[in-house]
Amino acid sequence: MLEEYEFILSLKLLEFEIRQITSYTSAFPKCYTMLKNKLDDLSDFIYKEENIQNWPLWQSNIEVQELSRNVREASIRALRVLEKYQAGHGEKDEIQQSKYMDLLSDSVRSEVACLQIVQQSKVLFIGSGAFPVSALIIAQVTGAEVVGQDLDQEAVELAEQAAAMSDRINRVSFTHQPLKELAFVQEATHIIVASHVANKQEVLEDLRQLASSRVKISIRYGNGLKSLFNYTWPEGNHLPGWTQSRASTVSQLYDTVILEKAMQMKEV
Structure with missing residues (x-):
C-alpha cells in the first residue's frame, strides 16, 4: 500500500513540476533547460522497472487514472512549448541534447525499417510539430519525400525554419x-500519425x-505507463475495412499499430 501512495505522490509531483x-x-x-530535464525525468519514470511491474496493480485506481491523464496533458503541452523554443533557436542551443530526442531518434529509425520506407516513398506525417525530428530523420535516412502536417500554423512556420538547416x-x-484539403493525402504511400495527436479515430476516418x-x-x-506521454489507442480496437499489425518494442517511447486497407491485403 505504501508503494502505491508513493507512486501517486510521484505522479502529483511530476504534473506540478512540469x-x-x-x-x-x-x-x-x-x-x-529545466523543462527539458524534467521531461527526461518523466521518460526515466516510464522506463523504471519497478513502475512497469506495479502499473497493472494500480492502473484501476481512479486517482491514478486521473493523475495519469493530467500528467499527459501537462507533458504534451510542455513538449510543444519546448519544441517551439528549440525550433526558434537553431542548433546552437545546448537544450537540444536530451534523452527524449535520443530515444525518439532511435524509435523513428526502427519505425522506418518496419514500414519499409524507401527513396521512392511519399510520406505524410500528421502532427509533425514545431521541431519535426521524425519528419527530418525519415527524409535523411531514406531520401523519401516527406510532408509534415500540423494544424498549428506557428508550429509549421517554425518547422520550416528547422528544416532549412537540414540537407x-x-x-x-x-x-x-486540414487533411480534407491536402492533395498529398491521396499520393502518400505511408502515413504516420504522431502519438500526440489526440483525435486519432477522427483522423483515421x-x-x-x-x-x-x-x-x-x-x-x-502509448498505453499503460506510456500514456503519461502519449495519447492512448484502445486495445482490441476493431476497425472494419482495416487490417492491423503491431510493431512495438520495449525500448520505444511509444507503441505503433500499422493499418492497411483490407482491399489491399486481398489483392496481395
Missing part, C-alpha cells in the same frame, strides 16, 4: 492545411475516405 516549469519559461529562457530541405515540406487503397498507416500511441 506545469510550473512550463509557466516559468515565458519569464526566464534558462528554464527551458534534405528539398525533400521535406510542411503545411497546416478522414484517411479512410481520402487515402490510397495501398497506403500503410502507422498510428503511434
Whole structure:
C-alpha cells in the first residue's frame, strides 16, 4: 500500500513540476533547460522497472487514472512549448541534447525499417510539430519525400525554419492545411500519425475516405505507463475495412499499430 501512495505522490509531483516549469519559461529562457530535464525525468519514470511491474496493480485506481491523464496533458503541452523554443533557436542551443530526442531518434529509425520506407516513398506525417525530428530523420535516412502536417500554423512556420538547416530541405515540406484539403493525402504511400495527436479515430476516418487503397498507416500511441506521454489507442480496437499489425518494442517511447486497407491485403 505504501508503494502505491508513493507512486501517486510521484505522479502529483511530476504534473506540478512540469506545469510550473512550463509557466516559468515565458519569464526566464534558462528554464527551458529545466523543462527539458524534467521531461527526461518523466521518460526515466516510464522506463523504471519497478513502475512497469506495479502499473497493472494500480492502473484501476481512479486517482491514478486521473493523475495519469493530467500528467499527459501537462507533458504534451510542455513538449510543444519546448519544441517551439528549440525550433526558434537553431542548433546552437545546448537544450537540444536530451534523452527524449535520443530515444525518439532511435524509435523513428526502427519505425522506418518496419514500414519499409524507401527513396521512392511519399510520406505524410500528421502532427509533425514545431521541431519535426521524425519528419527530418525519415527524409535523411531514406531520401523519401516527406510532408509534415500540423494544424498549428506557428508550429509549421517554425518547422520550416528547422528544416532549412537540414540537407534534405528539398525533400521535406510542411503545411497546416486540414487533411480534407491536402492533395498529398491521396499520393502518400505511408502515413504516420504522431502519438500526440489526440483525435486519432477522427483522423483515421478522414484517411479512410481520402487515402490510397495501398497506403500503410502507422498510428503511434502509448498505453499503460506510456500514456503519461502519449495519447492512448484502445486495445482490441476493431476497425472494419482495416487490417492491423503491431510493431512495438520495449525500448520505444511509444507503441505503433500499422493499418492497411483490407482491399489491399486481398489483392496481395
